[in-house]
Amino acid sequence: MSPAGRAESLRHLEQEVGVLIRRIRRVIAERALLVHEDLQPAAYLMLGYVAEHGPLRASSMSEIFAIDKGAISRQVQHLVDLHLVGRVTDPDDGRASLVSATDEAVRRLEAVGEERRRWLDDRLGDWSDERLAAFARELGHYNAALNPPS
Template sequence: MNDTDGRGGATPAAVALIVARLYRQLAQASADDLNLTYAQLSALARIGQFGPIRLGELAAREQVAAPSLTRTVRPLSEAGLIGKEADPSDGRSWLVSITPEGSALLDRIRRERAELLTRRMAWLTQDQRRTLDAALPVLEQLLTEPPEPEGP
């Protein structure tokens, strides 16, 4: 695979491949005994971050259809990782929030992922660490939408 764009820069395909492989390794570092899907872990993390939250708002944040999200969060509720209660401002809606068990699970996952990265980063030279430090703001920028071009 050609990993540069001909001008000395990384290709989108190379960046996507490396980021995906790193994410997969991080996910596998903590997923062996969880019996939870990626979608369920993502929803749990969002509930922990934004909860209590309506399912419709959670679906929008996860960029999935509400019925799909309902199927995703049901096992989280059954496992005691989230709780739900009627929305006091709209009795037809439900709010979901993370339970202490769900928070403990997320803490464990984050700790295991950080431990893996710590071990991997220990192999890096000082120059490689500086390069990684310099790359972090660029990677962060890739997470945002580019600004709209200004008029003609």
């Protein structure tokens, strides 16, 4: 591929990623509402992470999401107020607490995820299993390539 062709492909990639980001923002807002009518989109992402990887400290979430501890604290409090997460004392350090998703939050997240996968399957119904798997693999390669060096 010529340098001009590569530059055009990179521009096209940026354009398509921009469309993807806008779509993802909309989907996150929609999913947040389906989990709880008052759930903020930023807190939805945090809730999903805690449900999958928790219990964990708010300081860990600050590192994972690259957000200051004050913002994390506000989001966690929002989730506590909605009864979507709970806090317990960290057994390794009684001064700290661990945040975990409630059973109800996990149930709601699973229901929203299942519905979203059904929707995707409907939209991508004409894609072969091989094409879908290849796209998922390529997207994984793309994401891995953009990770910061260790």
